[in-house]
Each structure stands twice: as structure tokens, then as C-alpha cells.
Amino acid sequence: MDDDDDLVEDSVLDGEFSGEIVEGVIESSHDDTDEDAETTASDDENAETAEVVVEPIAIVTTPASAPRASAAGASTGSAKSTTAPKSAAATKAASAPKSASTPKSTSAPSAPAAKSASAAKSAPAAKSAVAPVATVKDHPAEVTLASKRLGDQLGQSSRETADLLTADRLLDPSQVSKPEPEGAWSHFVYTVSGRRINIGDGKRARARKALSSRIASPLTGGARFIPVLSRKGGVGKTTITALLGMALADARDDRVIAVDANPDRGTLADRIVRTHSKSVRDLVRIHDEVRGYHDISAIVARDSTRLDVLASDADPRIAEAFSDEDYRNVADVAAHYYSLVLTDTGTGIVHSVMSATLDLADQIVIVSGLSVDEARLASETLTWLETNGYEAQARNAIIVLNQSTPGSPLVRLNELEAHFRTRARHVVRMPYDPQIAGGGAIVFTGLQPETRQAARELAAVLVEGLRVSAA
Numbered sequence: 001m002d003d004d005d006d007l008v009e010d011s012v013l014d015g016e017f018s019g020e021i022v023e024g025v026i027e028s029s030h031d032d033t034d035e036d037a038e039t040t041a042s043d044d045e046n047a048e049t050a051e052v053v054v055e056p057i058a059i060v061t062t063p064a065s066a067p068r069a070s071a072a073g074a075s076t077g078s079a080k081s082t083t084a085p086k087s088a089a090a091t092k093a094a095s096a097p098k099s100a101s102t103p104k105s106t107s108a109p110s111a112p113a114a115k116s117a118s119a120a121k122s123a124p125a126a127k128s129a130v131a132p133v134a135t136v137k138d139h140p141a142e143v144t145l146a147s148k149r150l151g152d153q154l155g156q157s158s159r160e161t162a163d164l165l166t167a168d169r170l171l172d173p174s175q176v177s178k179p180e181p182e183g184a185w186s187h188f189v190y191t192v193s194g195r196r197i198n199i200g201d202g203k204r205a206r207a208r209k210a211l212s213s214r215i216a217s218p219l220t221g222g223a224r225f226i227p228v229l230s231r232k233g234g235v236g237k238t239t240i241t242a243l244l245g246m247a248l249a250d251a252r253d254d255r256v257i258a259v260d261a262n263p264d265r266g267t268l269a270d271r272i273v274r275t276h277s278k279s280v281r282d283l284v285r286i287h288d289e290v291r292g293y294h295d296i297s298a299i300v301a302r303d304s305t306r307l308d309v310l311a312s313d314a315d316p317r318i319a320e321a322f323s324d325e326d327y328r329n330v331a332d333v334a335a336h337y338y339s340l341v342l343t344d345t346g347t348g349i350v351h352s353v354m355s356a357t358l359d360l361a362d363q364i365v366i367v368s369g370l371s372v373d374e375a376r377l378a379s380e381t382l383t384w385l386e387t388n389g390y391e392a393q394a395r396n397a398i399i400v401l402n403q404s405t406p407g408s409p410l411v412r413l414n415e416l417e418a419h420f421r422t423r424a425r426h427v428v429r430m431p432y433d434p435q436i437a438g439g440g441a442i443v444f445t446g447l448q449p450e451t452r453q454a455a456r457e458l459a460a461v462l463v464e465g466l467r468v469s470a471a
Contacts (some may be wrong), residue, residue: 178198178200180195180198181198181199181200181201181202181205182201182202182205183201183202183203183204183205184202185202186198186199186200186201186202186205211453211456211457211460212251212456214460214463214464215247215248215251215252215456215459215460215463216251216252216253217463217464217467219254219339219340219463219466219467219470220470221470222335223334223335223336223338223339223340223341224339224340224341224362224363224466225331225341225343225357225360225361225362226244226340226341226342226343226361226362226363226364226365226462227342227343227345227357227358227361227364227365228240228241228244228342228343228344228345228365228366228367229345229349229364229365229366229367229381230345230347230366230367230368230377230378230381231347231349231377231378231380231381232347232369232373232374232377233347234369234404235367235368235369235374235402235404236367236369236402236404236430236436237344237345237367238262238266238267238268238271238344239271239402239404239436239442240365240367240400240402240430240458241258241268241342241343241344242258242268242271242272242442243430243436243442243444243451243455243458244342244365244455244458244459244462245257245258245272245305245307245309245342246272246303246305246307246442246444246455247444247452247455247456247458247459248307248340248342248459248462248463249305249306249307249308250305250306250307250444251456251459252339252340254338254339254340255306255308255337255338255339255340256306256307256308256338256339256340256342257300257307257308257309257310257334257338257340257341257342258272258307258308258309258310258342258343258344259280259310259330259334259341259342259343259344260280260309260310260311260312260344261280261312261322261327261343261344261345261346261353261357262312262344262345262346263322263346263348263351263353264346265312265313265314265315266311266312266344266346268309268311268312268344269301269309269310269311269312270440270441271440271441271442272301272303272307272309272441272442273301273302273303273309273441275301276301276309276311278298278299278300278301278311279299279310279311279312279313279314280310280311280312280313280322280326280330281313281322282299283296283299283310283330283333284322284326284329284330286299287329287330287332287333290333290336293337296308296333296334296337303441303444304443304444304445305444308338310330310334322353323352323353324352324353324355324356325356326353327353327356327357328356328360331356331360343357345357349381349384358385358390358393361390361393362466362469363393363396363397363398363462363465363466363469364385364390364393364394364396364397364398365397365398365400365458365462366378366381366382366397366398366399366400366424367400367402368399368400368401368402368416368420369402369404370401370402370403370404370405370409370410370411370413370416371410371411372411375411375416375419378399378420379419379420379423382394382397382423382424385397394423394424395423395424395425396424396425396465396469397424397425398424398425398426398427398428398458398461398462398465399420399423399424399426399427399428400427400428400429400430400458401413401416401417401420401427401428401429401430402430403429403430403431403432404432404436404437405432405437406432406434406437407432413429417429425465426461426465428454428457428458428461429454430451430454430455430458431448431450431451431454433447433448433450433451434448435447435448436451
């Protein structure tokens with residue numbers, strides 16, 4: 001064995017080594033088996049069989065011109081730990097996969113195996129068969145970072161990526177302080193206990209947060225257009241547009257804009273902000289020159305809920321000139337910078353602007369007053385939509401029953417609501433509010449709780465309808 005080792009080491013050091021490098025670790029017990037097989041073969045050539053244990057090994061070829069220093073260093077460390085197969089039969093057995101149920105896969109006559117092993121030692125091919133254990137490291141392929149276990153890529157299921165280190169996994173819930181609870185009783189217990197007992201939010205606070213979560217649900221895709229329609233003036237169409245826009249902008253993180261597309265003198269901006277100097281005509285004039293949101297922000301007005309408003313012209317003659325093409329130009333610009341575009345339309349359903357508004361509509365909101373004639377006009381609006389190519393929009397429309405006068409209405413609200421539920425997807429009631437009835441600018445936080453709740457419910461229903469239509 002010493003002569004063989006010297007032969008291998010000298011061959012490698014002389015730069016004559018060319019052939020195959022065996023990559024892997026062969027247990028020392030296998031070497032002892034090979035040596036015992038050789039000894040047995042020399043002592044007793046008449047033995048009939050000898051078991052040869054062959055492990056599957058990976059063969060990696062290296063050029064004959066491998067650096068001499070690296071070969072010498074490798075052979076010094078582990079020249080005696082690895083030996084090549086002793087025979088052609090062993091070589092064939094090494095190339096076959098090892099079965100889990102048969103750890104000893106090869107048996108051959110002892111005498112031929114011993115003779116071939118001796119021949120292998122003396123033959124020149126033994127120089128390339130005996131090789132030290134070496135690791136050939138090429139540049140590893142780049143691994144794309146992904147939120148999954150590294151075992152999917154590297155074959156090591158115990159390794160994890162950094163994305164798996166989440167706050168829910170690492171933080172101890174008992175050590176994380178909860179936010180101050182909302183609700184009278186919850187806050188009282190929290191205060192009396194010196195902020196040590198936190199039983200969570202009250203029932204109303206949980207319901208309010210759940211409603212806000214519904215409104216803030218993400219919308220995939222491009223901008224969504226929502227026209228607010230009414231064939232009769234004075235039913236509160238502009239008011240509903242303002243309340244819906246405020247409820248959306250207050251709960252959502254993306255941008256919301258309300259466009260006053262009334263051919264007559266619209267009052268949408270007057271209900272939302274106190275002062276404004278620009279109008280939709282200014283945006284039509286520069287629509288080809290808009291390069292960013294700062295260009296639009298100089299034209300729109302914004303209220304405390306972050307709702308942007310694009311007012312109509314104060315001069316009715318100029319407002320009347322607002323055409324189908326003008327609205328499409330405004331809609332094209334708004335779609336680049338806003339997720340939700342509300343449109344306060346006029347009462348003329350056959351006006352040219354109405355045609356463009358309905359063509360772009362993703363969801364329609366129809367406002368009805370609480371009188372017989374107002375309710376009938378709202379129902380006839382649904383009929384007109386169904387017979388003029390907008391059947392899907394009419395079927396998925398939201399009907400708002402707006403009470404604009406104090407006291408109990410003369411009509412039966414339950415009957416009115418039951419009628420519209422047979423024709424549209426949702427029906428929402430909007431109660432009377434003194435602040436709205438005054439006709440001034442609406443402050444969303446100053447509304448009665450019932451009014452804010454109804455506006456937020458309308459916004460939640462709208463977002464859910466948009467999500468369903470996009471699914």
C-alpha cells in the first residue's frame with residue numbers, strides 16, 4: 001500500500017496526472033474492506049466469492065493541465081482516503097444507482113477480482129484511477145431570491161429565506177403592547193387598571209373598523225368610473241356624490257376625484273370646498289400638457305378627507321359647451337392619477353356628455369327622492385338603461401333613497417326599497433341631516449353619526465361591487 005501511495009503522489013506531483021477526480025467522501029471502512037479483499041485473494045486464490053461494497057460516487061473530470069500545486073496539496077491531505085474501483089466489474093457497479101434495500105450490490109469471484117486488482121495496480125491506468133479527494137468549485141449559478149424555503153432550490157429543506165422572519169412569527173404576543181382600546185367600557189377598564197388590562201375594542205369600534213376595512217379593500221387594474229345619475233333635479237344627486245367621495249377618500253389610501261360634468265351650472269365644488277378658482281375647462285385646455293400629478297393638483301380643489309374636486313364652469317354657457325370629447329379627455333387624464341373617478345352628471349340623460357359617461361361606467365349610482373314621482377323617475381331610468389345597451393350596469397346599479405326633508409316621509413320606505421331590490425343589486429337609505437339641508441360646504445366629521453354611517457355603507461357596497469365585477 002505504501003508503494004501505491006508513493007506512485008500516486010509522484011504521478012500527481014510530476015504533472016502527469018490526467019483523468020478523473022473522484023468527488024465525495026468514502027468511509028474508511030470501505031478502504032479496509034478493499035485491503036482485506038486483496039489480502040484474502042493473495043492467501044486463498046480458491047475462494048469462491050467475495051463481496052465488494054461499492055458506494056455511488058460522483059465523477060468530475062478535470063483537465064490534464066491542472067495546477068501542480070493544487071494537486072499536490074489535495075493529495076497530501078487525503079491521498080490515502082480514496083481508492084479507485086479494483087476491476088471492470090466494480091467500475092460497472094459504481095455507475096449503477098445503489099438500491100435502498102440492497103446495500104451490498106455487487107458480488108464477484110474472488111480470484112478474478114484479485115488478479116484484476118493486481119493488474120490495475122501495475123498498469124499505467126492506475127495513475128488516473130487513484131486520486132485524492134478534491135472539491136471542484138465552479139462559479140455557482142445565481143439563485144433568484146424568493147419568499148420560500150431554500151430547499152426548493154438548493155435541496156436543503158432546513159434552510160429558510162429572510163422573508164419567513166415575520167413579526168407574527170418572532171414577536172411574543174405577551175410582550176407586545178396593544179393599542180389603547182376604543183369604546184366606553186373598554187377604555188374605562190383600561191384607565192382604572194393603570195393601563196394594565198386591555199380587553200380590546202368595544203362592539204361599535206370593531207364594527208366601525210370592519211366597515212373601514214371593507215371600504216379600503218384594494219382594487220386591481222386601472223381607474224374605475226362611477227357616474228351618479230338622476231333624471232330629476234333637487235333629489236340630492238350632488239349631495240350623494242359629495243358624501244360618497246368623502247367616505248371613499250377618508251378610508252382609502254389611493255386617490256379619489258369627483259368631476260362635476262353637469263352641463264348646467266354645477267354646485268359640486270360648493271358642497272365640498274369653500275373656495276375654488278379653477279374648473280374642468282382648465283383641465284380640458286391643458287390635457288395634452290399634463291406631465292404629472294402636480295399639474296392636476298393646481299386645478300383641482302381638495303377637502304379635509306383628501307377628496308379632489310374638479311368644478312364645472314360658473315358660466316352656464318361655457319358649461320353647456322362641455323362635450324363628449326371633452327369628458328373623454330378629462331377621463332383619460334384622471335385615469336392616470338386616480339383610482340376612483342366619480343362623476344356628478346346632469347339631469348339630461350340624452351346629453352352628449354351622458355353618452356361618454358355611461359360608456360366608461362364601471363358602476364352606476366342612481367339617486368331617488370322619497371316621493372312617488374321621484375321614485376318613478378328613478379325606476380324609469382333603470383328601464384332606459386336596460387333598453388339602450390346598458391343592461392349590465394342597470395342590473396348592478398346601486399339605488400340611494402335620499403331623504404332631503406325632515407320628519408317622516410309620506411311614502412312607505414319598505415315598499416319602495418322592495419321594488420328597487422327587484423331591479424338593482426343594492427339599495428341604501430340616506431337619512432336627513434341638517435348640515436346637508438343648509439346648502440353650504442359639507443364637513444364630513446360634522447355630519448350626524450347616522451349620515452356618516454350611511455355614506456360609509458354606500459362606499460363599502462360600491463367597492464365590493466367593483467371587486468366582484470373585476471373578479
